[in-house]
Amino acid sequence: MTTKKEAADAVLAAKVRLGLTWTDLAEALGTPLAWTTAALLGQHPVPKEQAERAAEILELPADAVTALRLQPTRGALESPVPTDPTIYRFYEVLQVYGPTIKELIHEQFGDGIMSAINFRLDVRRVPDPAGDRVVVTLDGKFLPYQW
Amino acid sequence: MTTKKEAADAVLAAKVRLGLTWTDLAEALGTPLAWTTAALLGQHPVPKEQAERAAEILELPADAVTALRLQPTRGALESPVPTDPTIYRFYEVLQVYGPTIKELIHEQFGDGIMSAINFRLDVRRVPDPAGDRVVVTLDGKFLPYQW
Amino acid sequence: MTTKKEAADAVLAAKVRLGLTWTDLAEALGTPLAWTTAALLGQHPVPKEQAERAAEILELPADAVTALRLQPTRGALESPVPTDPTIYRFYEVLQVYGPTIKELIHEQFGDGIMSAINFRLDVRRVPDPAGDRVVVTLDGKFLPYQW
Amino acid sequence: MTTKKEAADAVLAAKVRLGLTWTDLAEALGTPLAWTTAALLGQHPVPKEQAERAAEILELPADAVTALRLQPTRGALESPVPTDPTIYRFYEVLQVYGPTIKELIHEQFGDGIMSAINFRLDVRRVPDPAGDRVVVTLDGKFLPYQW
Amino acid sequence: MTTKKEAADAVLAAKVRLGLTWTDLAEALGTPLAWTTAALLGQHPVPKEQAERAAEILELPADAVTALRLQPTRGALESPVPTDPTIYRFYEVLQVYGPTIKELIHEQFGDGIMSAINFRLDVRRVPDPAGDRVVVTLDGKFLPYQW
Amino acid sequence: MTTKKEAADAVLAAKVRLGLTWTDLAEALGTPLAWTTAALLGQHPVPKEQAERAAEILELPADAVTALRLQPTRGALESPVPTDPTIYRFYEVLQVYGPTIKELIHEQFGDGIMSAINFRLDVRRVPDPAGDRVVVTLDGKFLPYQW
Amino acid sequence: MTTKKEAADAVLAAKVRLGLTWTDLAEALGTPLAWTTAALLGQHPVPKEQAERAAEILELPADAVTALRLQPTRGALESPVPTDPTIYRFYEVLQVYGPTIKELIHEQFGDGIMSAINFRLDVRRVPDPAGDRVVVTLDGKFLPYQW
Amino acid sequence: MTTKKEAADAVLAAKVRLGLTWTDLAEALGTPLAWTTAALLGQHPVPKEQAERAAEILELPADAVTALRLQPTRGALESPVPTDPTIYRFYEVLQVYGPTIKELIHEQFGDGIMSAINFRLDVRRVPDPAGDRVVVTLDGKFLPYQW
Amino acid sequence: MTTKKEAADAVLAAKVRLGLTWTDLAEALGTPLAWTTAALLGQHPVPKEQAERAAEILELPADAVTALRLQPTRGALESPVPTDPTIYRFYEVLQVYGPTIKELIHEQFGDGIMSAINFRLDVRRVPDPAGDRVVVTLDGKFLPYQW
Amino acid sequence: MTTKKEAADAVLAAKVRLGLTWTDLAEALGTPLAWTTAALLGQHPVPKEQAERAAEILELPADAVTALRLQPTRGALESPVPTDPTIYRFYEVLQVYGPTIKELIHEQFGDGIMSAINFRLDVRRVPDPAGDRVVVTLDGKFLPYQW
Known part of the structure; x- marks a missing residue:
């Protein structure tokens, strides 16, 4: 199988x-x-x-x-901290900027989260004379804490 | 101190x-x-x-x-897997889409990474009739593997 | 085998x-x-x-x-913290509301636990104009600490 | 402070x-x-x-x-696997029934999750001649995977 | 405090x-x-x-x-695997004989567990010419899996 | 093989x-x-x-x-904290009563341990009108710290 | 495959x-x-x-x-801390001298990192009467933190 | 103190x-x-x-x-995998090139290690028109496995 | 206190x-x-x-x-794998020679262990023209598995 | 293969x-x-x-x-803390006496380590009327910290 x-x-x-x-x-x-x-x-x-x-x-x-x-059991990293450098950089962004993103979401929307389910992502190459840039856009619906 | x-x-x-x-x-x-x-x-x-x-x-x-x-020793998460739901969703994006982002970077740029150093991020609120959206843009220079 | x-x-x-x-x-x-x-x-x-x-x-x-x-050796998660988003949300409930559930059990029953052995669970779809709801009911016998 | x-x-x-x-x-x-x-x-x-x-x-x-x-950094468990028996039983429910809950959500709703944000919970004491029961109701909006 | x-x-x-x-x-x-x-x-x-x-x-x-x-958040070990030799020996008993105890409980009682809540323990010194013995008795109510 | x-x-x-x-x-x-x-x-x-x-x-x-x-490399648990409920209850006993057992051994015998090598165990069903009990007896030679 | x-x-x-x-x-x-x-x-x-x-x-x-x-998912260590002595010594260098290297990079270059992507390494044998020496040179482009 | x-x-x-x-x-x-x-x-x-x-x-x-x-208990990383990006890059070098360094040491010297005790390190800035380079030299005595 | x-x-x-x-x-x-x-x-x-x-x-x-x-809760290492090089070398001996020591104990004594309780240790400096040697002697009573 | x-x-x-x-x-x-x-x-x-x-x-x-x-990637323990009792006792010696061994090496030799590479070990059975003893001798060259 x-x-x-x-x-x-x-x-x-x-x-x-x-x-x-x-x-x-x-x-x-x-x-x-x-x-x-x-x-x-x-x-x-x-x-x-x-x-x-x-x-x-x-x-x-x-x-x-x-x-x-088949319906997947999601989760694609082989360990809690990814070892592949291309993937690790995104984990590093979380380590360095995670609380920053959290603060700015709370400031702009109040208490809640960005959905990772009602969500789409995009990876684009943006030309730049100082070296082309990878631009990853994470776009998810805001979900307020709601009792 | x-x-x-x-x-x-x-x-x-x-x-x-x-x-x-x-x-x-x-x-x-x-x-x-x-x-x-x-x-x-x-x-x-x-x-x-x-x-x-x-x-x-x-x-x-x-x-x-x-x-x-002071120069920081960077790293803002209190454990390898963040427990705060607002931050966790970004870790979940890595778990579900990490290899996807990696594949698309390699397809568009070849072997290399998005820099997390020559890097800026933006958090925006995008109005949407079906519920406003959190749009987080990660924008880093592409760095090719280069010996 | x-x-x-x-x-x-x-x-x-x-x-x-x-x-x-x-x-x-x-x-x-x-x-x-x-x-x-x-x-x-x-x-x-x-x-x-x-x-x-x-x-x-x-x-x-x-x-x-x-x-x-065969009698199972129970335990269905592949790591201590589940990575699948559908299952993770229940772990998140524990992270955010675990001590709350504990406090309310102690307030209503005294010192003890909800049994996970004399236990049944139910998953139901409850229609809601603002979006249907998943209602999971955990129903276990109370077991008081008893020397 | x-x-x-x-x-x-x-x-x-x-x-x-x-x-x-x-x-x-x-x-x-x-x-x-x-x-x-x-x-x-x-x-x-x-x-x-x-x-x-x-x-x-x-x-x-x-x-x-x-x-x-203050806006909290959520997460109330002191270790990934809770040690307190009253809280642990809910982790055990995840270990034994996590994939079951996942399967039944997918069967009744399709691919998606129960929200832990648009969510409320209730802890009730239900009298039972064979021993009163703890009934915990987890009630969250269904969120379909949606691109 | x-x-x-x-x-x-x-x-x-x-x-x-x-x-x-x-x-x-x-x-x-x-x-x-x-x-x-x-x-x-x-x-x-x-x-x-x-x-x-x-x-x-x-x-x-x-x-x-x-x-x-105060109601305790129980759990007295400072790490998942205890380091103190007197306590470790009991963890070792679990490592070596855990599945044996499980098999014998299932053989004598069917599918279920020994309660650690409706439970008492006793530590006794039993004289023995070949060296006195520590006898620890774990005595808990059997709880059958019951839906 | x-x-x-x-x-x-x-x-x-x-x-x-x-x-x-x-x-x-x-x-x-x-x-x-x-x-x-x-x-x-x-x-x-x-x-x-x-x-x-x-x-x-x-x-x-x-x-x-x-x-x-073959001489075994002993150790039967698949992870440091067992996930099977029947085995877990004994780990929970360690979490809740480990230091208690340690204190009582030291009070009755002085500084030392219960051997897990010169050791036997017994699992018995003891009838009880309030529900039969699992009685597990751990019986090991006392070994004093001795330089 | x-x-x-x-x-x-x-x-x-x-x-x-x-x-x-x-x-x-x-x-x-x-x-x-x-x-x-x-x-x-x-x-x-x-x-x-x-x-x-x-x-x-x-x-x-x-x-x-x-x-x-095939494009690799990089990461060659079998556990977060390597067990092989030849590789471990380099991990030990990080444990003992990691913050030293960091301080000296910051003193000589300002805030930033040595790239591990635009990077080459060299292993050489250097004769020495007191015992030949292993000289490993890590040579990566400096990348300044740049918003 | x-x-x-x-x-x-x-x-x-x-x-x-x-x-x-x-x-x-x-x-x-x-x-x-x-x-x-x-x-x-x-x-x-x-x-x-x-x-x-x-x-x-x-x-x-x-x-x-x-x-x-005071004689130190050495070890300067706050977790097994460092989170600070400047230090992490050296951990990444180990993840990607650890076995390579090991192979080349064995090829040039036979079975053994680079000492991290009889050891010195140097961090230098090397001008380069394509961007100055961080050159870290690890220089340790070779120690052959010797019974 | x-x-x-x-x-x-x-x-x-x-x-x-x-x-x-x-x-x-x-x-x-x-x-x-x-x-x-x-x-x-x-x-x-x-x-x-x-x-x-x-x-x-x-x-x-x-x-x-x-x-x-006070009776200690023993265990002197700050993490499961020691980071201090002087102590680590003994952990490395276990990683490389642990099963060897186990095999030789079983060959010479049968199934059992060296006691770490009825135990003494000695650290000596032994002059050697090729460099003085650290000789650590671990000396514990053999304890046979005995039911 | x-x-x-x-x-x-x-x-x-x-x-x-x-x-x-x-x-x-x-x-x-x-x-x-x-x-x-x-x-x-x-x-x-x-x-x-x-x-x-x-x-x-x-x-x-x-x-x-x-x-x-083949040149081995050394490391014989299946987990950071060994579960086999015969091997565990040596890990326990490290937990209880690791810093003691470190202190005595520093007192007798100054700052440095016992080599685990220029190293030999011996396992001997020493007759003793109170029970034969396992004597394990770890014998490695002293390596002083030397810049």
């Missing part, structure tokens, strides 16, 4: 072997880029049709379709 | 007592909003002039100025 | 493949909904008859019956 | 010394019982008026009012 | 200074030996009368009485 | 399949009940003769005999 | 079996010594040409080429 | 207040720069004469001299 | 201030060298007479005598 | 099956007893000749020779 982790590993290997990009896959499935990437990496359940289409494009074995469709 | 943590706690208590906002403080110091918040919370060294101005406005004791000026 | 974890994974995959619900399974086994779900996920020993019936409906391999019947 | 933790400890000691209950306090402040308990234990910011009223009733020192008013 | 931990430390120091034993204290308070020890070490709330009597005998300061009366 | 853990799993599965009890096995091997259970669960080396007899009764594969005979 | 970890293990075994050195491999691939070592151990993506050349020299199976080419 | 940590904090505050550099202090004490920094931060015992000289220059209280002279 | 940790810190500071050695203290108290060191560092209860003598020699405050006499 | 851990497990199983001792193996390989044990357990690289001889005597599969020859 294929797990969601094994299906994700198979997706990554197939991308290298077939020379496909996440953009190719998102277009083929007709789904947003970041959602597609997260879903094929095992963090969202993939609807039947898209799972079958992805398996076809990526030449995945049959039971990978079931794996992609 | 006042530590940077104690100085930050004194800043928070004074804000409540005096009814001041981070925006008030940023304007008084002439520094960007998020930077000011992070710095007064102890995550950046505050230049002498701003440290004295902040102490004056917030009626902090004299040795808080030294505390604010 | 099939472990209880592998049997649970097989149950989950079969449900997707066969389009069955937990409600279908609970009815087929004649057992309460939440108990059935917990038991097939490996947290309760399943009596022989029900184990065989479940294996038949879900087309599980033969030794999955033994796995379902 | 009084921290929120010290203010909570002072509240608990005053309750014993003065023979007050959480119900007395909730009535005096005009706020819901469980919310009042959580807030005085330091998990919610207390509005100015209620903070002053509580300080008066509980004979707290002056700067406890500021402490109660 | 005196915490329960500080009250316990004061009890231990007073015992050494005054040359008292736990047996002396249990007799003076009219409570069982092991219960008395646990309660004065801060793991049980001490009724008002006994708290005052203990404070008198042990010459504790006035607010230690409040500390002794 | 079969590990001791796999051999223990095979023992547990065979017991269910063949309907055998630990008492049956202890009688067949002529060894004490709790020792037998611990040994077949992989916590004691099993002498050649008993290992072969157990393999025969339980229809274990040939190399399980070698596994049972 | 071969993981990067399995490919790295295969590289190490092949080196022993074929009597090759990292220097041999670096020369054959035409890449810097330390980079080559890190890349074949799975910490850098290996370009297609070099991956195929390495597989040929080291007689690796076909899908090891895909494994070598 | 002043601890070594408190003495180090006093040193850091005095440096800011008096506008002194580590270079100033090293020259005044006549000791190497990095050693001086480490020693005043509490990681080396400071000889009596230097401790008194440092206390005089930095206007430290009398018992700070004793604190500086 | 003085804790055993504070008493130990006071002992260490007094030794530096008064220029005393552990050997001086052991002779003055008439107790073995290593036992004396461990006891004054808080790991053994010190008999009344020796506690008073030590307090006199070391000019400790009055209530340090009670602290020294 | 055989890992060093699998090779070690194969060695242990073969010893039981063939009735060999570590002393037999050390004699056959012509290497010191404790070194041989550690090396065959995977903590030292085994020279080609000895690896082949060991494989022959122990009837190991062919690629176990490569596994034995």
Whole structure:
């Protein structure tokens, strides 16, 4: 039986072997880029049709379709503190600016949180003469503490 | 001797007592909003002039100025996984979307990272009929792996 | 040899493949909904008859019956702090309201605990014009500290 | 300077010394019982008026009012796994039934979570000839995964 | 304000200074030996009368009485794995014989647990020519899993 | 090659399949009940003769005999804090009563420990009209600190 | 499917079996010594040409080429604190001299970091009559904190 | 009584207040720069004469001299994984290049380690048109495994 | 009230201030060298007479005598893995040779342990032309597993 | 491919099956007893000749020779705190006597460590009428802190 982790590993290997990009896959499935990437990496359940289409494009074995469709137990970091430098920088942002973000949310909205469920994210390349910039936008609905 | 943590706690208590906002403080110091918040919370060294101005406005004791000026040992979370719900949601974003962000950075830029040093952040309230949204923008220079 | 974890994974995959619900399974086994779900996920020993019936409906391999019947070593979280957002929210409730629940139990009952053994739970959907609500009821016998 | 933790400890000691209950306090402040308990234990910011009223009733020192008013960094457990038996039973419920609750939420609502922010809880004593029962109701808005 | 931990430390120091034993204290308070020890070490709330009597005998300061009366947040080990050799041996018993005890409880009683709430313990010295023996008896009500 | 853990799993599965009890096995091997259970669960080396007899009764594969005979690296809990409720209650006893047991050992014997090596344990069902009781007796030689 | 970890293990075994050195491999691939070592151990993506050349020299199976080419999730230590003595000494250097290095960077450059991305390292043997010395040079671009 | 940590904090505050550099202090004490920094931060015992000289220059209280002279229990990181970005980058180097350094030491020297005791370190600023570089040199005696 | 940790810190500071050695203290108290060191560092209860003598020699405050006499909760490492290099090397010996020591004990004695209670240790300097050697002898009674 | 851990497990199983001792193996390989044990357990690289001889005597599969020859990543404990009682006692010695050993090394040698690399160990059975003793000698070169 294929797990969601094994299906994700198979997706990554197939991308290298077939020379496909996440953009190719998102277009083929007709789904947003970041959602597609997260879903094929095992963090969202993939609807039947898209799972079958992805398996076809990526030449995945049959039971990978079931794996992609399964409701995930989310959580993609292998340890509480990520070790991969590209991911770690975002953890570092939390360590350095977490309470700052919290204070500014409270100042602008009152007591509450940014939803990570009613949420979308975007990763963009912004040209800059001093070196292009990675701009990650986290965009979630504000949810006030409400009894 | 006042530590940077104690100085930050004194800043928070004074804000409540005096009814001041981070925006008030940023304007008084002439520094960007998020930077000011992070710095007064102890995550950046505050230049002498701003440290004295902040102490004056917030009626902090004299040795808080030294505390604010000290080079910080950064890291504001009290445990590897934050427990405060407002901050946790950002950790959850990492757990669910960390590898997605990594994949999209690699697809758009190649092997490398978003700098958390040459970096600025912004927290904005975006009106939305279905509920206003918290939009946090992380904006850092791309740094390619380079031997 | 099939472990209880592998049997649970097989149950989950079969449900997707066969389009069955937990409600279908609970009815087929004649057992309460939440108990059935917990038991097939490996947290309760399943009596022989029900184990065989479940294996038949879900087309599980033969030794999955033994796995379902085994007395479990309970504990379903993969780390002390759950990473899956749906499960995490309940951990967050503990972080924010744990001492509150404790205080109110002590105020209403005196020194003691709610049993998690003589215990049943219920998950219900309650319609609400402002958005339907998840209502989880934890219902356990009070056990007073008694020497 | 009084921290929120010290203010909570002072509240608990005053309750014993003065023979007050959480119900007395909730009535005096005009706020819901469980919310009042959580807030005085330091998990919610207390509005100015209620903070002053509580300080008066509980004979707290002056700067406890500021402490109660401060926006909390939430999280009340002293370690990731709680050691107090009354609180631990709820962690045990998560260990044994966490994935069950998750499965039933997904079956009844689709992919999403129960909010712990738009949320209320209730602790009740339900008489039962076989021993009275603690019934804890967790009641939160359903939030669907929504891109 | 005196915490329960500080009250316990004061009890231990007073015992050494005054040359008292736990047996002396249990007799003076009219409570069982092991219960008395646990309660004065801060793991049980001490009724008002006994708290005052203990404070008198042990010459504790006035607010230690409040500390002794407070409902404890139980949990006496300073780390998840105890380092003190006398206590560690009991953790080792769990590491080596935990599943054995579990199997024998299930074989003799069916699925369920020994209560640690409706529970008493006893420590006795049993003479033995090959070296006297420590005999610790853990005696708790069986609680069957019951939905 | 079969590990001791796999051999223990095979023992547990065979017991269910063949309907055998630990008492049956202890009688067949002529060894004490709790020792037998611990040994077949992989916590004691099993002498050649008993290992072969157990393999025969339980229809274990040939190399399980070698596994049972191997000197174990002891330690049966899957994490420092056990998650299984039946085992956890004994950890909870340590959390609540560990220092109490320590104090009473020191009061009755002086400075030293209860051996967990020169040690035997017993699990008994004691009838009680208010509910039968689990009585676990830990019986170890006292070892004084001796330089 | 071969993981990067399995490919790295295969590289190490092949080196022993074929009597090759990292220097041999670096020369054959035409890449810097330390980079080559890190890349074949799975910490850098290996370009297609070099991956195929390495597989040929080291007689690796076909899908090891895909494994070598994959973008790694970096992080090579098996636990947060390394246990291998050769690696541990560098962790010890951090424990003893970490804040010293930090202070001296701040004194010479101001607030900022040494990049671990725009970075190269070198390990050299320096003859010394009192015992040859290991000289490890860490050489990274300074990145100033810059908003 | 002043601890070594408190003495180090006093040193850091005095440096800011008096506008002194580590270079100033090293020259005044006549000791190497990095050693001086480490020693005043509490990681080396400071000889009596230097401790008194440092206390005089930095206007430290009398018992700070004793604190500086004490043999330290070394270890300067507040958690196993450092959170300060300037220090973290060196931990990241270990995560990414630790096994590489190990392999190259073994290739050049055979089985053994770089000593962290017979050891010196140097932090230098190396001008570079593409951005100045931090060059940290770790220089320790090779110690072969020797029975 | 003085804790055993504070008493130990006071002992260490007094030794530096008064220029005393552990050997001086052991002779003055008439107790073995290593036992004396461990006891004054808080790991053994010190008999009344020796506690008073030590307090006199070391000019400790009055209530340090009670602290020294108290039964300790043993365990002297500040984290599970020691960070001090002098102590770490012994942890490293366990990491590298722990199973070796275990195997040799089992080969020479059968199944059992070396007691750490009926135990003495010795630290000696052994001259060696290639560099003097630290020889630490751990000498404990063998305790066979015995039911 | 055989890992060093699998090779070690194969060695242990073969010893039981063939009735060999570590002393037999050390004699056959012509290497010191404790070194041989550690090396065959995977903590030292085994020279080609000895690896082949060991494989022959122990009837190991062919690629176990490569596994034995590989440079190990040392570290033999499965968790930071060992759970096996025979190994744990040595960890307990560190917890109770670690700082004592450190103090005595500093008193006899000055600031520095006992090498765990230029190191040998010995486990001996010493007859004693009160019970034979395990005497473990740790013998390492002193390394002074030396800049």
